[in-house]
Amino acid sequence: MQLSNSSQYAIRILAYMADNKDSKLLNATELAKTLYIPYKFLTKIMTELVKSGLVVSIRGRDGGYKFEKKTSEIMVSDILAIFNDSIKNEQCVLGIGFCNGLCKCALHDQWVEPKHLLQKMFQESSLEDIAGKGCKI
Amino acid sequence: MQLSNSSQYAIRILAYMADNKDSKLLNATELAKTLYIPYKFLTKIMTELVKSGLVVSIRGRDGGYKFEKKTSEIMVSDILAIFNDSIKNEQCVLGIGFCNGLCKCALHDQWVEPKHLLQKMFQESSLEDIAGKGCKI
DNA sequence: TATAAATACTACTTAAAGGTAGAATTAATT
DNA sequence: AATTAATTCTACCTTTAAGTAGTATTTATA
Numbered sequence: 001m002q003l004s005n006s007s008q009y010a011i012r013i014l015a016y017m018a019d020n021k022d023s024k025l026l027n028a029t030e031l032a033k034t035l036y037i038p039y040k041f042l043t044k045i046m047t048e049l050v051k052s053g054l055v056v057s058i059r060g061r062d063g064g065y066k067f068e069k070k071t072s073e074i075m076v077s078d079i080l081a082i083f084n085d086s087i088k089n090e091q092c093v094l095g096i097g098f099c100n101g102l103c104k105c106a107l108h109d110q111w112v113e114p115k116h117l118l119q120k121m122f123q124e125s126s127l128e129d130i131a132g133k134g135c136k137i
Numbered sequence: 138m139q140l141s142n143s144s145q146y147a148i149r150i151l152a153y154m155a156d157n158k159d160s161k162l163l164n165a166t167e168l169a170k171t172l173y174i175p176y177k178f179l180t181k182i183m184t185e186l187v188k189s190g191l192v193v194s195i196r197g198r199d200g201g202y203k204f205e206k207k208t209s210e211i212m213v214s215d216i217l218a219i220f221n222d223s224i225k226n227e228q229c230v231l232g233i234g235f236c237n238g239l240c241k242c243a244l245h246d247q248w249v250e251p252k253h254l255l256q257k258m259f260q261e262s263s264l265e266d267i268a269g270k271g272c273k274i
Numbered sequence: 275t276a277t278a279a280a281t282a283c284t285a286c287t288t289a290a291a292g293g294t295a296g297a298a299t300t301a302a303t304t
Numbered sequence: 305a306a307t308t309a310a311t312t313c314t315a316c317c318t319t320t321a322a323g324t325a326g327t328a329t330t331t332a333t334a
Contacts, residue, residue, distance in 0.1 A: 001140055001224055001255070005322065008231045015243040027280065040324055047282060060331025063280045076244070087138055094145045106152040106267040107213070110258045117251040118138070121244070130243040142292065164310065177294050184312065197301030200310045280330080287324070294317070300310080 007085040009037050010045050011076060014054070018071045018131035025064030052082045071127040080122055087119050144222040146174050147182050148213060151191070155208045155268035162201030189219045208264040217259060224256050 003011075012035055017026055028046060032039040046065055049055040056068045067074070080086045092099035093111045149172055154163055165183060169176040183202055186192040193205045204211070217223045229236035230248045 001138065001222060002228075002232075003138055003230060005233060008233050011243065012231055029280085038323060041322070043281070044323085050281090057281060058331090059281045059329075061277095061279045062332060063330080065281090085138060091139075093140060094149055095139075096142060096145050102272075104271040106148065106271045107258070107262065108271050110262055114251055114254040114258055117254055121247045121251055125244065125247055134241040134243045134245050135239075166310085175293060178292070180311070181293085187311090194311060195301090196299075196311045198307095198309045199302060200300080202311090275334105277332105277334085279332090282329070283327085285325085285327105287322100289322075290320085292317100292319075295315085297313085297315105299312070302308090302310100304305100304307080 003080070003085050004083055006045055006048075007080055007083045009035075009042065010049060010079050010083065013037070013042065013045065014049070014074065014079060014127055015130050017055075017065070017067065018127040021067060021071060021131075025058060025062070025066055027064035031065075048082055054078065054082075071131060072129075074127045075123055076125045076127075076130075077119070077122040087115060087122070089115075091115075140217070140222050141220055143182055143185075144217050144220045146172075146179065147186060147216050147220065150174070150179065150182065151186070151211065151216060151264055152267050154192075154202070154204065155264040158204060158208060158268075162195060162199070162203055164201035168202075185219055191215065191219075208268060209266075211264045212260055213262045213264075213267075214256075214259040224252060224259065226252075226256075228252075 013031055016031065016035060020026060028039060028043050031037070031046075032042045035042075046055065046057070050057045050065070053068055054074055055065050057063065057065050077086065090099065092105050093107045094105035099105050099108055150168055153168065153172060157163060165176065165180050168174070168183075169179045172179075183192065183194070187194045187202070190205055191211055192202050194200065194202050214223065227236065229242050230244045231242035236242045236245055
């Protein structure tokens, strides 16, 4: 019952970037050091974020990363989607596959409310919202 | 954001057993067939359930499994504990390790309510409660 | 134009979860 | 005592997530 490491790292990275979005560019070495994320793993994640259009990268000397979109327009759920970590409506606690209309699992009804709360939390938290909140380590 | 397959299977198995607790014993072959769970994986799970005292096994011909405790006294949270799938208080969404008092992650506050709901759902659902509810496949 | 510092790409390794195979053990029945 | 049908044990295989290594590419600056 946890997000993948990739998702967790990505959210932390982007939240940190949102904290420091005044500084033009942030590079992988700095991000990895200050966030205690393995450098090579971080660059892999950053490339995903670039490909999905949340972030742009400037290559070459003095390069780094910055946001492509406004931080108020990037929701945590957008980040989860990139790493296949979204909570889907059809997904159930005892799903393994999925609960469908014909066959509701034993915890189907109990799951409805927590699921909605989780989805709400991810869909309604923008990077702007969580910037400055908490430490990012 | 999902329970392990072992936990999901275990809950489904035990819920099915609770549905049929009038029949003296249920054996692995039958359980595997009716619940579409790989036989060998199911027996592995059952052995865990026996070791943890939720279920007793009768070995040898005409053997099988039955509950050791009352179904009203077995909570879903007890099952999760066996497979290290419990939702711990200290565990946070962006935890990877854990959020501690000094360092609260960016989603720490948003996580409090869904976490409690999840814990509540697991701690307050007994096998008796969910028996007969939904199909078990 | 050479150098240095950055991202990107390809491929690999490691660790954990998920699942399988086969033999050993147990016990009722014939 | 032999057979059969059940659980249990030990060991292995497979798949996926997590993480690492090395090289190629890009670009500012001296």
